[in-house]
Amino acid sequence: MYAAVCLRSFRRYSTYRAATGARVFTNTVFGFILSYTYLALWQVRPHLGGYDLSAALTYVWIGQGLLSVLAINDLGALSDLQTRIANGDVAVDLFRPVDQQRWWLAVDAGRAGYQLLTNALVPMLVGGLFFHLRLPQGTAAATVATWAATAVALLLALLVSYAMRHLIALTGFWLLDLRGVQLVYYLVSCFFSGFFLPITTFPPLLEAVARALPFVAVFQVPADVFLQRYDATGTLAALGVQVAWAVVLLGLGRLVQSRAVLKVVVQGG
Amino acid sequence: MNETLIEVEGVTKSFVVRRRAGRFRRTREEVHAVAGLDFTVRRGEMVGYIGPNGAGKSTTVKMLTGILLPSTGRLRVAGADPVRDRVRLAQRMGVVFGQRTTLWWDLPLRDSYELARRIYRIPDATYTRNLDRCVELLELAPLLDVPVRQLSLGQRMRGDIAAALLHEPEVLYLDEPTIGLDVVSKRRVREFLARVNADLGTTVLLTTHDLTDIEQLCSRVMVIDHGRVVYDGGLDGLHEQGRSERTLVVELERELPPVELPGARVVRCEGTRQWLAFPASASAAPLVAELxxxxxxxxxxxxxxxxxxxxxxxxxxxxxxVAAVPSH
Incomplete structure (x- = not known):
């Protein structure tokens, strides 16, 4: 059933071609802007944060590609949940014999799948045409392993991102208007996930803070896995951190959800 | 079919509302949306549930469907506690909120139905049979491939009703299913609901402001006001309870002062025409003879x-x- 939900969600997003085009265009333009900023920065400070120039540029384009997929600065499909909470439509969702957290995860996965094929692929291809990007290297086995690990890291990143956005959307049951919370969340998320700059370029204290937060698991970890910055055990450890955050945050989401459902204030009759 | 399906005993629901009192102070105030409800609904009944805005109708439906927890009292649907068994009961009930939709906005109607099939794990034969019936009676055939956002209100409403019935629920809650619909759409919806109730024995609780819905569909009506049931019984009894009056309109040969007639009173005069009100329970024949x-x-x-x-x-x-409430 959840697979069917996921598929419908994918189709739903695919009906908005203009929105997709606009996003792809914006991501690509920002990719260029950030690339030239990074170029300037890395000329002054080569190997900043442990990335060589090519890795840094790849990092930029991965970021532009995954910004929408991992919903780093928006709520993704959960903006629908947020709207439904605000206008009371969430009430009719509760009439269905489904688990709400899984339901919305399926919806969000459909969205992410669609955006991976459009918003991620196109900017990365464009970036690859204009800059020298770094693809997984080494023996065939190592390359395959890296791609596989990246896929797993991406899935886990989506889970962590979803869990956090789900929590943000659920606060709507108490706050009703989320614009303030969202704005803070987007800034914190972009900054601490390493989306603006890799957290290894932060001052040590700030880096330590970033490492202790779940946002790294959303972006920096999958990017670093792809850039082969971990050895085999390092990769497993990084994925382990992602799993841990996913478990903790999804568990918290369940708890908050059960509280929220009990105190449903159905807006507008 | 005398089995009790819905049992409501002394159910209340109050919300705490905080009001601003001065710049920083806020006062807590308890609002009783439902102030003590008692009623039962038997399997296969079709009950109209009416009351003015804010009377507690929707709150009742939300408690029956398990998305609101009653503050006090006991509530059972098919023997189960709706809040605790929400997901399990959801399998056995259908809900249509006239002002909300469960359909997928951006996708064709058919997709929402396919999804319902998965959500409720409807066996293929049941699904096909129910979908066919809905498509035929609600005339949905030309709409199945239209994205929901392009449907008119009447079309969407019919689509929503069909979606709520594909899994053959035992009980159907309808909250203003005809709101905003044109006369033809209303009639179609009513005819359909009557058929479902007659053919499948589906228990229906219908909330509405359109009393024609009730007149045409329900043999029993509950009137709720200020969170209490103020009337529960047949439509005819409603007239007695409301102490309603019939009106005799007479056209006199010439203009006269208000006529004198025991058992009736003149409520309006206009030229040679006069309007006389008399109790609905009294016969008009002796009045006419006397007149x-x-x-x-x-x-x-x-x-x-x-x-x-x-x-x-x-x-x-x-x-x-309120004086005495006639028991059902």
Whole structure:
């Protein structure tokens, strides 16, 4: 059933071609802007944060590609949940014999799948045409392993991102208007996930803070896995951190959800 | 089919509302949306549930469907506690909120139905049979491949009703299913609901402001006001309860001062025409005979009380303490 939900969600997003085009265009333009900023920065400070120039540029384009997929600065499909909470439509969702957290995860996965094929692929291809990007290297086995690990890291990143956005959307049951919370969340998320700059370029204290937060698991970890910055055990450890955050945050989401459902204030009759 | 399906015993629901009092202070105030409900619904019944805005109708439906927890009291649907068994009961109930939709906005109607099939794990044969029936009776065939956002309100409403019935629920809650619909759409929806109730024995609880819905569909009506049931019984009884009056309209030969007639009173005069009100329970025949004996009449007619007026009077009376509530 959840697979069917996921598929419908994918189709739903695919009906908005203009929105997709606009996003792809914006991501690509920002990719260029950030690339030239990074170029300037890395000329002054080569190997900043442990990335060589090519890795840094790849990092930029991965970021532009995954910004929408991992919903780093928006709520993704959960903006629908947020709207439904605000206008009371969430009430009719509760009439269905489904688990709400899984339901919305399926919806969000459909969205992410669609955006991976459009918003991620196109900017990365464009970036690859204009800059020298770094693809997984080494023996065939190592390359395959890296791609596989990246896929797993991406899935886990989506889970962590979803869990956090789900929590943000659920606060709507108490706050009703989320614009303030969202704005803070987007800034914190972009900054601490390493989306603006890799957290290894932060001052040590700030880096330590970033490492202790779940946002790294959303972006920096999958990017670093792809850039082969971990050895085999390092990769497993990084994925382990992602799993841990996913478990903790999804568990918290369940708890908050059960509280929220009990105190449903159905807006507008 | 006398089995009790819905049991409501002394159910109340209050919300705490915080009001601003001064710049920083806030006062807590308890609002009783439902102040003590008692009723039962038997399997296969079709019950109209009416009351003015804010009377507690939707709150009741939300408690019955398990998305609101009653503050006090006992509530059972098919023997289960709706809040605790929400997901399991959801499998056995259908809900249509006239002002909300469960359909997928951006996708064709058909997709929402396919999804319902998965959500409720409807066996293929059941699904096909129910979908076919809905498509035929609600005339959905040309709409199945249209994205929901392009449907008119009436079309969407029919689509929503079908979606709520594909899994053959035992009980169907309808909250204003005909709101905003044109006459033809309303009739189609009503005919369909009557068929579902008759053919499948589906228990229906219908909330509405459109009393024609009730007149055409429900043998039993519950009137709720200020969170209490103020009437529960047949439609006919409603007239007595509301102390409704019939009107005798007479056309006199010439203009006269208000006529004198025991058992009736003149409520309006206009030229040679006069309007006389008399209790709905009294017979019009002796009045007419008496009137004809005393005055020269050109024409006359009897008007039945409008159910709307009856209800309106009841709502107004409920503002004052209620006398006895006839038991069902």
């Amino acid at each position: 004809a004996a005393r005055y020269e009449l050109r024409d006359l007619s009897v008007r039945e009380p409008e159910i709307e007026d009856v209800i309106a009077r009841m709502y107004e009376e409920a503002e004052r303490p």
